[in-house]
Amino acid sequence: MSIVVTGATGHLGRLVVEELLARGVPAEEIVAGGRRVEELTGLAGRGVRVARIDYDDVATLDEALAAGDRLLLVSGSDPAARVQQHRNVIEAAARVGVALVAYTSILRGDASPLALAETHVQTEADVRGAGIPFVLLRNGWYTENYGQALQEAEAAGTVSASAGDGRVASATRADYAAAAAAVLAGEGHEGRVYELSGDTAWSFDEFAAAAAEVLGREVAYRRLTTDEHVAGLTGVGLDEPTARFVAGMDAAIAEGALDSTTGDLSRLAGRPTTPLVEALRALR
Numbered sequence: 365m366s367i368v369v370t371g372a373t374g375h376l377g378r379l380v381v382e383e384l385l386a387r388g389v390p391a392e393e394i395v396a397g398g399r400r401v402e403e404l405t406g407l408a409g410r411g412v413r414v415a416r417i418d419y420d421d422v423a424t425l426d427e428a429l430a431a432g433d434r435l436l437l438v439s440g441s442d443p444a445a446r447v448q449q450h451r452n453v454i455e456a457a458a459r460v461g462v463a464l465v466a467y468t469s470i471l472r473g474d475a476s477p478l479a480l481a482e483t484h485v486q487t488e489a490d491v492r493g494a495g496i497p498f499v500l501l502r503n504g505w506y507t508e509n510y511g512q513a514l515q516e517a518e519a520a521g522t523v524s525a526s527a528g529d530g531r532v533a534s535a536t537r538a539d540y541a542a543a544a545a546a547v548l549a550g551e552g553h554e555g556r557v558y559e560l561s562g563d564t565a566w567s568f569d570e571f572a573a574a575a576a577e578v579l580g581r582e583v584a585y586r587r588l589t590t591d592e593h594v595a596g597l598t599g600v601g602l603d604e605p606t607a608r609f610v611a612g613m614d615a616a617i618a619e620g621a622l623d624s625t626t627g628d629l630s631r632l633a634g635r636p637t638t639p640l641v642e643a644l645r646a647l648r
């Protein structure tokens with residue numbers, strides 16, 4: 365039995381591999397997969413097995429997976445292509461007899477008002493229909509998504525968003541990785557749907573206060589309407605559909621899309637999630 369982690373060339377997958385090693389999973393029982401395998405030489409040097417995994421190239425999937433493996437399918441980065449890409453991975457997993465597939469979905473799944481949720485919901489259905497034991501890791505927002513907001517706070521003393529009084533229960537990628545590793549290395553998670561998020565849901569006023577504490581300067585939340593947000597984004601060069609997509613995420617936050625604090629993440633990780641101020645300090 366091996367634990368196969370896709371997307372190990374990326375931020376989250378890499379952290380999952382590190383967490384598995386930290387939990388004492390022998391390096392030779394871990395397969396780190398990705399397209400840019402040259403990014404995996406460091407892990408290979410520590411005894412981790414490395415595989416080229418390209419969701420569009422079925423041969424790489426059949427080669428990387430084996431009967432009895434546990435698989436973490438990290439969602440692909442191209443929302444327009446990823447439903448079919450994930451389907452390729454799930455079909456390969458079923459074909460070879462993988463023992464468990466864990467998929468990184470989105471907080472609240474089909475109840476989420478986020479446009480991004482649609483593709484995750486389709487993959488969740490594929491995972492459920494594949495006849496393989498599965499776990500859904502419904503990840504909320506990474507605190508790292510707000511690196512640019514922190515830069516704005518530092519430069520201008522403002523944090524601009526159109527999320528109203530919406531709250532975000534963000535956690536760091538390392539927090540989500542700890543939960544994923546606990547599931548992959550642990551027992552009894554089959555069929556579970558975990559709503560993973562930070563222990564605390566912060567408002568943008570609270571984000572501004574946290575940024576002020578980290579930066580040692582005054583920071584205020586600049587409340588935008590959706591139209592003002594779109595205009596600001598197109599003004600700095602974003603095309604209109606992308607600007608509407610980004611502003612739409614804030615509109616969904618205003619509706620409560622990302623404010624769930626179920627405690628699933630800290631329970632799985634066995635520790636509290638990283639507080640916002642601490643995460644922002646590390647981001648800086």
Ligand SMILES: NC(=O)c1ccc[n+]([C@@H]2O[C@H](COP(=O)([O-])OP(=O)(O)OC[C@H]3O[C@@H](n4cnc5c(N)ncnc54)[C@H](OP(=O)(O)O)[C@@H]3O)[C@@H](O)[C@H]2O)c1
Pocket residue numbers: 370371372373374375376377398399400401417418419420438439440441442449468503504505506509537
């Ligand atoms: N929850 C959040 O706040 C949030 C934010 C951003 C993204 N996400 C989602 O979470 C995923 C992981 O986040 P991250 O920060 O680790 O992203 P990341 O650093 O961009 O890594 C994405 C990983 O997915 C792999 N990948 C993408 N398309 C692939 C394909 N067609 N075949 C094989 N591998 C493919 C990449 O492999 P290569 O680099 O080797 O091609 C890379 O390892 C993202 O892909 C995205 O779906 C979540």
